[in-house]
Every structure is written in structure tokens, then in C-alpha cells.
Amino acid sequence: MRATLRWAHSDLRAHRGEALFIVLATAGIVASLLLATALFGYATNPWQRVFTQSHGAHVWLHTARSADTGRLASLDGVESVTSAYLTEAVTVSSRGTRASVELRGTPSRPTVGRPLLASGRWPDAREPDGVVLEARLARALLAEPGDTLTLPGTTRTLTVVGVAESAEPRYRPGEQPGLAWAQPAAVRDPGGRVIGLRLTDPDDTGYAVQRAVTVLGAGAVGEVSTWQQARAEAQGDNRLLGQVLGLFGLGALIAAGLAVHGAIGTRIRGHLRDISVLKAIGFTPGQVVRIFLLQHVAYAVLGAAAAAVLTQSLGARIPGRLGDAVGVWQGLPGHPVTLFAVPVGAVLFIGAVTGLAAWRAGRVPPVPVPRPAAPPAGRLMGVARRALGLGLPPALVLGWHKVVTGRVRTLATVGRLALPLLLMVVAMSAWTTIDRFHSRPEELGLPTALTVRADGGLNDGDARVLLARERGVDAVYPGVEVAALVPGQTATIALRGLGTREDPYPYALAEGRRADGPDEAVAGQGLLDLLGVRVGDWVRMTVGDQPQILHIVGRSIEPENAGRVISTSLDTLRENDPGLRPTLYQLRLSPGADRDSVARSLLTAGGGHLDVHAVTNPADGLSPLRAVVAGLICVLALIGLIELLTAVGGTIRESERDLLALKAIGLSPRQITAITVTATSCTALAAVVAGTAVGLPLAHWLVDAQGRSSGLGTGIAAVPSPLLLLLFAAAAVAGAAALSALPATRAAHRRLADTLSAVA
Incomplete structure (x- = not known):
């Protein structure tokens, strides 16, 4: 064990950059997955976001005016209660549209069940006829702040001063009245009271309702609504959204795992000579496997822990919707479990892929096998020779030749890089489909x-x-x-x-x-x-x-x-x-x-x-998907960036032996740099072509499958425009070229003595 730790410490000192890369890669992937989880929860469960931000009540009881609601605060399991608000059932009309409304006398914005103002303001005591409408009710009435509502059959009018979101059951014509909050003076003919209970244990809602009804008396309770009922109703509208985002999350996890596997495999291939030395001085294959396994698991633990700490402490401070999503996610009941499970799952996955690569390292022979002077794939192909004869730039020809003759490793790199690009194409297709609902509704049944x-x-x-x-x-x-x-x-x-x-x-x-x-x-x-x-x-x-x-x-x-x-x-x-x-x-x-x-x-x-x-328009309910798609593309771009860095590092390490030959035939450092940049760009281009070729039909199939499951049917999918796909491909290739330029330039300017020691 002492020898193992000493070698690991020595290796860390000799390869600080690679170790830092593994830690940062793990931290970036785990942070991306945590942010994606927060974003998924924020978008797929808007009801939970509203409930958390409004400090919602778990139970709402509609009671008779004579009910002694003050006794509810002393019940076991009740954390807090609202005031007993007077209510009046009325019918309001706006622009010819009628709706049944529960007018609730609320003198000030409550702390429990606090409506979230989307527009306007809260009415004050000087506005006895001012009301705040629940958002769905406002949409049904085509009402906005400043509009006047009439009560048919009376001379009364109400003035809309605000529109708010609420976690209570929403307005459904003919089934559920809408909510309107007003000053108590506006409730002229109260029919009862409503009181909200916030519980210490939400899972104990059923028992809490039984105790509340027993205390008040069954005859005093007219209606009970619970948070589970409101959540089930609200989540039903987001079923499609949740399925799509769940699929994206799974794909991002697989892409992240493949990126880490590629990074670790490339690093172990670069240490084959060191592994042979270890076996030559007495290390057993099991010890070699444990060295790499423990070393990389330690890096993964460090990176995952750093990502979890940073996400927990700084995630809510990210500007925009992403920071809001993290803040809401941190208040959800399953947040602690997710914060622990995602990093642990990432570490276990990295441990598994490291174990496979380390097992391969354990089979390295004690005596290094001399590498052939010229591998079979290293000779110039006939097409390459003819291209050089035509006067094409040698850097472009040799860079393309390196990619084509790489075969297995090139295909593996292209496959790992194509997966996040494929998911980006699917994400853009989802965005385009939503835009089609808004821009051309007549093609989609509207x-x-x-x-x-x-x-x-x-x-x-x-x-x-x-x-x-x-x-x-x-x-x-x-x-x-x-x-x-x-x-x-x-x-x-x-x-x-x-x-x-x-x-x-x-x-x-x-x-x-x-x-x-x-x-x-x-x-x-x-x-x-x-x-x-x-x-x-x-x-x-x-x-x-x-x-x-x-x-x-x-x-x-x-x-x-x-x-x-x-x-x-x-x-x-x-x-x-x-x-x-x-x-x-x-x-x-x-x-x-x-x-x-x-x-x-x-x-x-x-x-x-x-x-x-x-x-x-059903696309109105999918509006949160736009922000989520943008966030997903950023997460997938980070995963692709990690894979590109791995590919660039592997290409440069494998090209060290060719550096002397390239300089000997008269190529300048700039031309040698261009070879690596061209090879990386060709790899990225191949990945973009593969990702687009698979992503477009996959996106079409997924959207149509979701449409069929929701009753819409097939034929609703839309693919991105050719111009957008062309810009996407150009951005990916240009990014790969820019990413590889600096390390390739450093490698091309290495001294000959350094190169000789690297290939000896």
C-alpha cells in the first residue's frame, strides 16, 4: 500500500495538468447534471415551484361561518394556519365571457398560501372593489389589470388590479370556480369561510384532514381540497413536457459517462510505458489495477464533491431562470436525496469505467513492446499522394489522412462526440416544433x-x-x-x-x-x-x-x-x-x-x-421548454467540450513520434500545428454529420411518438431549417479548431530533445 501511495503521489506531481483535467471534467459533468436536474424540476413541475415560492397550504377547508376554526392551530402536525377568510360565490362577466368565482376577502397578502403576483399589485383598503384574479381565470375572462368586471343581474362592478399565480386548484369552467382575492369589504354576501393549513409532514395530509373535520364537526365542513389534488391536476398538463425532458436527461447522462470514459482511457494509454516499469519492479497486475482505480476514483470524488458544494452554495446566485430553478429545486422535498444521489451515481459510474480501463492496464506486459517504426496505417494512401501531387496544402492533406487512417480510435471519438451533438439536434427540433405551433397553428389543427x-x-x-x-x-x-x-x-x-x-x-x-x-x-x-x-x-x-x-x-x-x-x-x-x-x-x-x-x-x-x-394553443403549456432547451444545449456543449479536449490531448500525444519526421521533411511549426487542427476539425465535422443524420429522424420519431401518446397524433414534428443546421455545423467545427489551436502550437514548438525523450 505504501508503494502504491508513493507511486500515485509521484504520478500526481508529474502529471498535475492531467489530474486537474480529470477533476475539472468530473466537476463540470456533475455540476451540469445537477443544474439539469434543477432545470427539469423547475420546468416539468411549475405547480411545485409556485407552491414552494408561495409557501402554500397543504389543506384548504371551506367551512360554515359559525365554525370554530381557531382550534385548528393547536392540532398536532399543523405548522401554521391562515386566517379564516370570508368567501362569496359570484358570477362575473368580462367582454361577454362569464365565469363562476370564489371571491375571497383577504385584507393583506398572506404568509401561507401567498399568491404570486404576475402583473399589477395587491388592492389596498381604499379600493373596496379592487380584485386580484388567479392567472387561469384571468385568461378565461380575457382580463388584465385595469379592466372592469360586472356581476350579471346586479349593479356591482369589480376592478382588476392584479393577476397572480396560486397553488390551489385552478379554474375549470363548469367544474371549479376561479379565485379572486379582494378586500373584506368586497365580500357583501358571505356564504362561509375558507382556511388553509400548512403541515409539518405533508405525507400525513389524510390523517390531518380527518382530525380537522373531527374538531370542527362534519356538518361545519363543506369542501376540502388538498395539495395532492392540486398537484395531480397541474402535473397532468405537463406530462408531455416531463417525458421529453426525462429523455434529454438520460441522454445527457450517457453522453457525460462516455466523455469521462474516453478521458480516462486516453490517459491510461498515455501511461503504458510507466505501467511496464511498475510491473518490472515487482508490482502485480492487481496492484496496478488498484493504483489506477483508486487514483481516478479519488479524482472523481474530489470533482463530484466540489460540484455539489458549488451548486448548493452558488447555484441560486446564477442570474436568470437557471438561478431561479436552482433556488426552487433547493426547496423541494427530494432535493437532499438528489444532491447526494447524482454525485454518488457519477462516481460509481466513473469507478466502473475506470475499472474496465484499469483491467486493461493490468494486462500490459512488464517489458514494453517496441512500437513499429511505421504502422501499416501510417503510409500515405494513394488519394493522399495524388492530393499532394495536385498542390494541395500538405497540412490539410496530412490532417485528413490522420483521421481517415485512425480507424477504430477515430470512430470511437466520433461516436462519443456525436452523441451530445445528436441530442442538440433533437433539442433544436423540439424548439422548432414549438415555434411551428405558434407561427403556423393552422398546420397543427388550429x-x-x-x-x-x-x-x-x-x-x-x-x-x-x-x-x-x-x-x-x-x-x-x-x-x-x-x-x-x-x-x-x-x-x-x-x-x-x-x-x-x-x-x-x-x-x-x-x-x-x-x-x-x-x-x-x-x-x-x-x-x-x-x-x-x-x-x-x-x-x-x-x-x-x-x-x-x-x-x-x-x-x-x-x-x-x-x-x-x-x-x-x-x-x-x-x-x-x-x-x-x-x-x-x-x-x-x-x-x-x-x-x-x-x-x-x-x-x-x-x-x-x-x-x-x-x-x-397547446404550445402555451410548453413555453417553459424553450428555456430548458437553451439550458440543455449549454450542458451538452460542456460535455462535447470535455470530449474535444480529450480527443485533442490524445491526438497530440500520439503525434509526438511524428514530430521529428515532419520537421525533417521541412514542415514549419505552423504547418505542423495546422495538421493537428485539421485532424480535430475533420473529426468534429464527421461527428456533426453523424449526429445530424441520426438526430433528425430520431427527433421526428420522438416528437411524433409523444404526439401519438397524447392524442394529437403523428405529423406534428418540425425539423430545424437548413440554414440553422449549417450554422450549427459551422460553429461546432470552428469551435473544435479554435480549441485545438493552442495545444497544437505548443506541441509543434517543442524542442527536439523533448521529442526524443517522449518517443524513446
């Missing part, structure tokens, strides 16, 4: 921007005339949407009749054709999967007590109702029910028209008889 419903004050003809003459409206498609039972009555689907045969609705078709004839329809992927049918089949469903049999002639991209939608023309539905009248109108706007301006104008022109809603 040809219209507004949905309008008219009440009994307007008949169908008048409504169409009013909508069609509105400036900015390009087309009006009348329709109906009803719930239908599938065969066996085991599930409910949406049956839509939109447009007419003369003016058909512009569905985005991914398969088949338009529904032009009688009884023809198009269906979403979710419906096809639910019924186990394909395009060309006939399906039977029931609407009320009326059967409806339709022939599916196409598959449309359906962002709504998880794709469980079957659509036909309004004329087809009228064949079964001649008295059927449109209940909604889908509006396609003119290019450049402002959706909100058109909605406001229609509400004014409708005189209170129109209800206008914006069509929801």
Missing part, C-alpha cells in the same frame, strides 16, 4: 383563433352576418359540439359538426382525405386508439337517444380533448336532426389581425349576446 357562442337574442342568420362583417374576420364556420357515447357506453367522446359542404372547415389532415360526402368524418388519434379503428372504418355512436353512424375517411390533428374527437360537417348532422341549429362559430382571422382586438370589437358589436373565447 385553423381558427376565436370561438363565439350566441345566446337566444341572436338567430343564426343575424349572428353570421354580424361576425362576417367584422374587420379582421376572414371566415366564419358555424357548428355544434355534443358529447357522444362510444359503443358499449364505456367512454364519452366529442362529436363536432363544423362548416358546410359548400364551405368546409379547414381540418389539418395527417392521413386520408377531407369529409366531403354524406356520413363522412375525420377523427383524432385519441379516438382511433380508444375505439381500436383505422381510417376507412365505420363507427357507431349515440347522441342522447339518437344513433349516429359515420365513415372515417381521414385522421385530423386534434389538440383538444386528448384527440378523442370525431368531426363531420354540419350538413351531415342535420340529416339526422333537420332542426339542428349552430351553437358556436369558429372564426378564422385575416393575416396580421390582432386576436384580442377582434374579440373586444365583437363583444361590443354583439351587445351582450355574444360569448367570445380564444382558442387554446
Whole structure:
């Protein structure tokens, strides 16, 4: 053991730079994985971010006004409670849109369940009618600070002074009322109280609710909502995002592991002569294996520990979203486990790959095997000789020749470098797909921007005339949407009749054709999967007590109702029910028209008889993915940088023997440097080509697979533009060339005596 430690210490003193590189490489990879974990958690679980930042309550109890809520604070397991806020159930209207609202009298921003203001401010006592709306409710009402809400049937009005995010259950039309916080004076007819409990042990929520109900009395508690219910609802909207980011995380981990394996393998290959000396003086193969294993595991532990300490202490200070993500991640329940598991997992992985490389080192013979004067791959190929004969620069030809004749090692380097580049291509494809939803929604099942419903004050003809003459409206498609039972009555689907045969609705078709004839329809992927049918089949469903049999002639991209939608023309539905009248109108706007301006104008022109809603774009829920994609590209770039540094070091070490020959034939140090730079650039170019060639179809398959699983169906994937891919390739090759220039210049200017000692 003493000899082992002495050799390790001697090796450390002789190769400080390489040891520092291993430590920094490990620290960089572990830090990247920790930051990626924080970023994934921040993006895939926005509800947890809001809950943590708002110091959310684990339980909300709606009670009668007479309930003695003060006794809840003394219950075991209750950390803190909110005040008992008076509540009033009201209906508000804004621009013709109505919503049920729980008006909550909150004199000041609470410390538990504190709403996070996204815009505006909190109302003060001088504004008895000022309210702060929950963000989803504000979007449904098309309301923003400064707008006025009316209470239908009364003369009361409320003024929106702010919009806030909350971790409580969000507004769902017809199911869950929205939240509006106001001064107690605004709650004129309170129907009860609501109180929030924050628990010391969130896993004990069920028992805590039982005790609270027992203390207050079952008759005094009207409704209970828990943090698990709110989280489950919120996370359901981010399922796709979580799956995509989880895949990226796994790919980054594999790429990081391969980069470390390449770095360690290259270092051991550079110490073959030292290993032979060790065996010659009496070291056993087991001792040699232990030397390298313990040495590199020690480097890995040092780097992983440094990364964990730096991330924990300084991560939250990083400017921008990444610092916010780390700060939120540090407050999540699983943070300590992750902070320990990621570095330990990295160290174990590095130990495993080091063990494989060290086992190879243990098989090195005690007497060094003389290297051949000219390896078979070292002779110039015919193509290289002809290129030199044509007058091409020798540095370019010899650099390309070194890459081509490297075979196995070159392929391994290209493969390790291609993996992070491949993941970058997939990340850019995800970004491009999101942009496609925003820039060309008509190609992804969103040809219209507004949905309008008219009440009994307007008949169908008048409504169409009013909508069609509105400036900015390009087309009006009348329709109906009803719930239908599938065969066996085991599930409910949406049956839509939109447009007419003369003016058909512009569905985005991914398969088949338009529904032009009688009884023809198009269906979403979710419906096809639910019924186990394909395009060309006939399906039977029931609407009320009326059967409806339709022939599916196409598959449309359906962002709504998880794709469980079957659509036909309004004329087809009228064949079964001649008295059927449109209940909604889908509006396609003119290019450049402002959706909100058109909605406001229609509400004014409708005189209170129109209800206008914006069509929801599913890409709005994937907005956090943009920042995450940028963060992932930075993480993958760091992993690629580590692999490039390893490749450059290995190329320079293996080229030391050729330095004398290159100088002997008259090449200048600048030309010798250009050979190494060219070899590195060609390797990077090959990796970019391989990563792009595999990454583009992989990205297309992954996005379409996610679309199919979510009910959207295939056909939504978009690949980056050729210009962007060209810039990406140019940046990778230029970065590789710049990275290799300095070490190659140093090697080319080495003294002849140093070179002789290195190759002896």
C-alpha cells in the first residue's frame, strides 16, 4: 500500500495538468447534471415551484361561518394556519365571457398560501372593489389589470388590479370556480369561510384532514381540497413536457459517462510505458489495477464533491431562470436525496469505467513492446499522394489522412462526440416544433383563433352576418359540439359538426382525405386508439337517444380533448336532426389581425349576446421548454467540450513520434500545428454529420411518438431549417479548431530533445 501511495503521489506531481483535467471534467459533468436536474424540476413541475415560492397550504377547508376554526392551530402536525377568510360565490362577466368565482376577502397578502403576483399589485383598503384574479381565470375572462368586471343581474362592478399565480386548484369552467382575492369589504354576501393549513409532514395530509373535520364537526365542513389534488391536476398538463425532458436527461447522462470514459482511457494509454516499469519492479497486475482505480476514483470524488458544494452554495446566485430553478429545486422535498444521489451515481459510474480501463492496464506486459517504426496505417494512401501531387496544402492533406487512417480510435471519438451533438439536434427540433405551433397553428389543427357562442337574442342568420362583417374576420364556420357515447357506453367522446359542404372547415389532415360526402368524418388519434379503428372504418355512436353512424375517411390533428374527437360537417348532422341549429362559430382571422382586438370589437358589436373565447394553443403549456432547451444545449456543449479536449490531448500525444519526421521533411511549426487542427476539425465535422443524420429522424420519431401518446397524433414534428443546421455545423467545427489551436502550437514548438525523450 505504501508503494502504491508513493507511486500515485509521484504520478500526481508529474502529471498535475492531467489530474486537474480529470477533476475539472468530473466537476463540470456533475455540476451540469445537477443544474439539469434543477432545470427539469423547475420546468416539468411549475405547480411545485409556485407552491414552494408561495409557501402554500397543504389543506384548504371551506367551512360554515359559525365554525370554530381557531382550534385548528393547536392540532398536532399543523405548522401554521391562515386566517379564516370570508368567501362569496359570484358570477362575473368580462367582454361577454362569464365565469363562476370564489371571491375571497383577504385584507393583506398572506404568509401561507401567498399568491404570486404576475402583473399589477395587491388592492389596498381604499379600493373596496379592487380584485386580484388567479392567472387561469384571468385568461378565461380575457382580463388584465385595469379592466372592469360586472356581476350579471346586479349593479356591482369589480376592478382588476392584479393577476397572480396560486397553488390551489385552478379554474375549470363548469367544474371549479376561479379565485379572486379582494378586500373584506368586497365580500357583501358571505356564504362561509375558507382556511388553509400548512403541515409539518405533508405525507400525513389524510390523517390531518380527518382530525380537522373531527374538531370542527362534519356538518361545519363543506369542501376540502388538498395539495395532492392540486398537484395531480397541474402535473397532468405537463406530462408531455416531463417525458421529453426525462429523455434529454438520460441522454445527457450517457453522453457525460462516455466523455469521462474516453478521458480516462486516453490517459491510461498515455501511461503504458510507466505501467511496464511498475510491473518490472515487482508490482502485480492487481496492484496496478488498484493504483489506477483508486487514483481516478479519488479524482472523481474530489470533482463530484466540489460540484455539489458549488451548486448548493452558488447555484441560486446564477442570474436568470437557471438561478431561479436552482433556488426552487433547493426547496423541494427530494432535493437532499438528489444532491447526494447524482454525485454518488457519477462516481460509481466513473469507478466502473475506470475499472474496465484499469483491467486493461493490468494486462500490459512488464517489458514494453517496441512500437513499429511505421504502422501499416501510417503510409500515405494513394488519394493522399495524388492530393499532394495536385498542390494541395500538405497540412490539410496530412490532417485528413490522420483521421481517415485512425480507424477504430477515430470512430470511437466520433461516436462519443456525436452523441451530445445528436441530442442538440433533437433539442433544436423540439424548439422548432414549438415555434411551428405558434407561427403556423393552422398546420397543427388550429385553423381558427376565436370561438363565439350566441345566446337566444341572436338567430343564426343575424349572428353570421354580424361576425362576417367584422374587420379582421376572414371566415366564419358555424357548428355544434355534443358529447357522444362510444359503443358499449364505456367512454364519452366529442362529436363536432363544423362548416358546410359548400364551405368546409379547414381540418389539418395527417392521413386520408377531407369529409366531403354524406356520413363522412375525420377523427383524432385519441379516438382511433380508444375505439381500436383505422381510417376507412365505420363507427357507431349515440347522441342522447339518437344513433349516429359515420365513415372515417381521414385522421385530423386534434389538440383538444386528448384527440378523442370525431368531426363531420354540419350538413351531415342535420340529416339526422333537420332542426339542428349552430351553437358556436369558429372564426378564422385575416393575416396580421390582432386576436384580442377582434374579440373586444365583437363583444361590443354583439351587445351582450355574444360569448367570445380564444382558442387554446397547446404550445402555451410548453413555453417553459424553450428555456430548458437553451439550458440543455449549454450542458451538452460542456460535455462535447470535455470530449474535444480529450480527443485533442490524445491526438497530440500520439503525434509526438511524428514530430521529428515532419520537421525533417521541412514542415514549419505552423504547418505542423495546422495538421493537428485539421485532424480535430475533420473529426468534429464527421461527428456533426453523424449526429445530424441520426438526430433528425430520431427527433421526428420522438416528437411524433409523444404526439401519438397524447392524442394529437403523428405529423406534428418540425425539423430545424437548413440554414440553422449549417450554422450549427459551422460553429461546432470552428469551435473544435479554435480549441485545438493552442495545444497544437505548443506541441509543434517543442524542442527536439523533448521529442526524443517522449518517443524513446
